[in-house]
Amino acid sequence: MPSIPHLSVSLLLLLVTACANGFSEEKKLLHSEILKDEAVARLFELGKVSDSEEFLERTFQSAASVRAGSLIRRWMEDAGLQTWVDQMGNVHGRHEGLNPREKALLMGSHLDTVIDAGVFDGALGIITALSALKVLKIKGMLGNLKRPVEVIAFSDEEGVRFQSTFLGSAAIAGVLPVSTLQVHDKSGVTVQGSLRMNSIDISEENLLQLKYDPESVYGYVEVHIEQGPVLENVGLPLGLVKGIAGQTRLKVTVKGTQGHAGTVPMKMRRDPMAGAAELIVLLESLCNQPESFLSYDGQCAASAAQSLAGSLVCTVGEISTWPSASNVIPGQVTFTVDIRAMDDLGREAIIYEFSNRIHQICDKRSVLCFVERKHDADAVACDAELSSKLRSAVYAAVGPLSDDELLDMPVLMSGAGHDAMAMSHLTKVAMLFVRCRSGISHSPAEHVLNDDVWAAGMALLEFLESLV
Ligand code: GLV
Ligand code: MN
Ligand code: MN
Numbered sequence: 001m002p003s004i005p006h007l008s009v010s011l012l013l014l015l016v017t018a019c020a021n022g023f024s025e026e027k028k029l030l031h032s033e034i035l036k037d038e039a040v041a042r043l044f045e046l047g048k049v050s051d052s053e054e055f056l057e058r059t060f061q062s063a064a065s066v067r068a069g070s071l072i073r074r075w076m077e078d079a080g081l082q083t084w085v086d087q088m089g090n091v092h093g094r095h096e097g098l099n100p101r102e103k104a105l106l107m108g109s110h111l112d113t114v115i116d117a118g119v120f121d122g123a124l125g126i127i128t129a130l131s132a133l134k135v136l137k138i139k140g141m142l143g144n145l146k147r148p149v150e151v152i153a154f155s156d157e158e159g160v161r162f163q164s165t166f167l168g169s170a171a172i173a174g175v176l177p178v179s180t181l182q183v184h185d186k187s188g189v190t191v192q193g194s195l196r197m198n199s200i201d202i203s204e205e206n207l208l209q210l211k212y213d214p215e216s217v218y219g220y221v222e223v224h225i226e227q228g229p230v231l232e233n234v235g236l237p238l239g240l241v242k243g244i245a246g247q248t249r250l251k252v253t254v255k256g257t258q259g260h261a262g263t264v265p266m267k268m269r270r271d272p273m274a275g276a277a278e279l280i281v282l283l284e285s286l287c288n289q290p291e292s293f294l295s296y297d298g299q300c301a302a303s304a305a306q307s308l309a310g311s312l313v314c315t316v317g318e319i320s321t322w323p324s325a326s327n328v329i330p331g332q333v334t335f336t337v338d339i340r341a342m343d344d345l346g347r348e349a350i351i352y353e354f355s356n357r358i359h360q361i362c363d364k365r366s367v368l369c370f371v372e373r374k375h376d377a378d379a380v381a382c383d384a385e386l387s388s389k390l391r392s393a394v395y396a397a398v399g400p401l402s403d404d405e406l407l408d409m410p411v412l413m414s415g416a417g418h419d420a421m422a423m424s425h426l427t428k429v430a431m432l433f434v435r436c437r438s439g440i441s442h443s444p445a446e447h448v449l450n451d452d453v454w455a456a457g458m459a460l461l462e463f464l465e466s467l468v
Helices: 009-021 025-047 063-078 123-138 167-173 178-182 191-197 204-209 230-234 272-288 290-297 299-308 344-365 384-398 419-423 450-465
Strands: 082-085 091-095 104-110 149-154 217-225 238-244 246-255 313-315 319-322 332-341 368-377 412-414 429-434
Touching: 025 063, 025 123, 025 450, 063 082, 063 091, 063 123, 063 149, 091 123, 104 123, 104 419, 123 149, 123 217, 123 450, 149 167, 167 419, 178 191, 178 204, 217 384, 217 419, 217 450, 230 238, 238 384, 238 419, 238 450, 246 272, 246 344, 272 290, 272 313, 272 319, 272 332, 272 344, 290 344, 299 344, 332 344, 344 368, 384 429, 384 450, 412 429, 419 429, 429 450
Parallel strands: 104 149, 104 217, 217 429, 238 412
Antiparallel strands: 082 091, 091 149, 238 429, 246 332, 246 368, 313 332, 319 332
């Protein structure tokens, strides 16, 4: 989904100038082989590791995600890191640097994908971090890092298999409820069962032990494909993230009376399919024009509608019916709802309004409706100081700028969810967005220019060198 632009004009001018300057010849020669050629080759190699032969799909603990984890682990070793896989399937690579007791910088992104995915979402953040560290290793600087640096390839950010996103990063941040281990997928396999099938024995107790001590962590930095059109529109390869929208996922079940498509008169039907259709259109109207729905009961609701303007988006991405045959009125329909907004109270107001109206519509249609809340994550603000360091690194990577010019603040709000949301419960977070073609992602058409992969790698390298 598109990110929301908050670009200041002066920042734009600065970045345009910086990008026009390009990288210095010396940097180009030194690093393009690893930060560009090898990084791009690895993105496409990882993009081939899929559970399907026709499209890219890697969900939590699937066979392909285990293979992807092994490949990433090899690349971590190649970058000079000590590696391990934890009990939520996260793949870690760490270098202790000069002072193992110092707070560690964490970097990374997720190794899982949506169904029919592109190759950059998640993978870009893992691979650029590893490329930057590999350059440091080649330059003999890895051992000089003033603090430990750890790259984590998180096992689940998309939440496709269990509908419960951030399984990996939330465990490390210590915010994954232990009850999540018993959540099951469509075929009845639990989170715990899926790990056990891959010989990872997780109990409630060792889930709690996965939490990092906040005192041992300096911050978390994530590079990610923008997934929106803003950077392409302004002609820039990189942008900083100011904040990430909050999100809620619901599962709505509508139960009616199963029957024969040819014999039950229209007036006598309790059809959950038509009911679900009405609810889905209601959701669309509500999110298109929250002010028309929320402003009727006073000032408070009106201000909620106002604060949602511009960032509220609602999606029904998955629907299933039983028994799903063309000559049968279904007995049951379930669909998912994904609601996102920068304003957490506004998002709650939408959920409240939607739930109330669901029950009115279902009563009117004499069908039974249930709404389950599957996932919630509040909006997150990126840390100003860490972001400022990352911004300096971006400028240093794409062209020199004076200190004064660095005062300007970034940049983009993210409508997409990221592991940084979960990690913000543990430590300060900052994110760098990389331009993507036509703003398309969650699609095989997702594309990042080779030079932009390189620019992101250069920025991370500069960032890491500031720690040396
Ligand atoms: C992940 O990409 C999400 O925003 O759902
Ligand atoms: Mn995604
Ligand atoms: Mn992602």
